[in-house]
Amino acid sequence: MIPAAFEYLRPKTITEAIGMLLQRGEDAKILSGGQSLIPMMKFRLARPAYLVDINWISGLSYIREDGGYLKIGGLTREADLEASPLIHAKYPILADTSRVIADPQIRNMATVAGNLAHGDPANDHPATMLALRAEIVTEGPQGGRVIPIDDFFITLFTTRLEHGEIVTEIRIPELPPGSGGAYFKLERKVGDFATAAVAAQLTLDDAGACAGAGIGLTNVGATPIRAARAEAFLRGKIPDANNIAEAARLAASEAQPGSDLRGPEEYKRGLVKELARRALTRACERAGM
């Protein structure tokens, strides 16, 4: 209930934050939304000796289209995505995803960046960012870099981020015309982690065939999973009911679910197949099919 004692640091800039993290070493953690970290600290599963609170750094909270990308700032909250007219109009897959994360209070604090950086395969944005082929922009001790989403997730609670590296932006290549996406999640109750969830983002060409496909799976492996075989199957084909069904079957075969309180492995696999079918169907509808 009560976290172990820590020293609280409040940097005013990213550079200051990186310096503080480096100086204190691995015992220093970033405090952003805190909606995953603080519960862990209350159980004393995490006991950082220092918290570097980056919430006071200005200029990191934005959602905008710029230079061929949708750019989401490192401190943008889930509630900001949920409320954004731009997101609803052009990237509804992100609105789908935000609204099923936790609950309204938590969404007011939780950041999109944190949802990715925490490295929890049960989090929702990772699969969606896989589907959107996002890039993670960071500032760190070695300067700035851009990490492609396919390189970002390593294993349970482990991402490519080095100590002292801070996610400053998530950028998503602007979607071409004929694009549509959707995120479908099954949860035991509102606010729960996914029993399974599927993110699907498609682009259709003038003939109605699939020019591009991104399919991500939530909470059916140690990391979010790209259903690459399902994606490859769809490319060049018209996503009619039969092809969607086959793609869904392939996506389910690429899942690596474990049996737990949310259900046995076979159930989750079957769930992925059905959710993939629904997500792909909705993605087609939104693509104007």
Place this chain on the structure above:
Amino acid sequence: MAAKQLVHIKVNGREREAMVEPRMLLVHLIRSFPGLTGTHIGCDTSHCGACTVVLNGKTVKSCTMFAVQADGGELLTVEGLMKDGALHPLQEGFKQEHGLQCGYCTPGMLMSSYALLEKNPSPSEEEIRWGISGNLCRCTGYQNIVKAVQFAAAKLAEGEKHELSHVS
């Protein structure tokens, strides 16, 4: 062990300050102020929402924030809903529609409902249920809570303004 630091928070319109350890949860700070035990702790897992308050205009679970994070901020707790002895339409609604039994979740329900009605003055039933989806109730089955919020929405729509001392 980290030294205590001074935080300033405006609570229900009144300036307050306290010396706190960084690890002190916001809910513990609130409850340490005389008369402000309305904000409840109902779980250990950030699920129940009984600790919900409005910080700088947004609902947050005060058990999942540190007091130091609220420094310089403006806080509205359930005690801030009443004005000059008059119940807020939401409080009246919970009374009229029997929106509580044990009362433990009620402060959190009130704060989430307050924030909902601020943003969406005439919510549908589905929107109300969505608005309180971060608050758990073990007693009522939620139906009368929904009715209480609908009662309040109707009252506020009739033009009954309820000015709070907290302005954000």
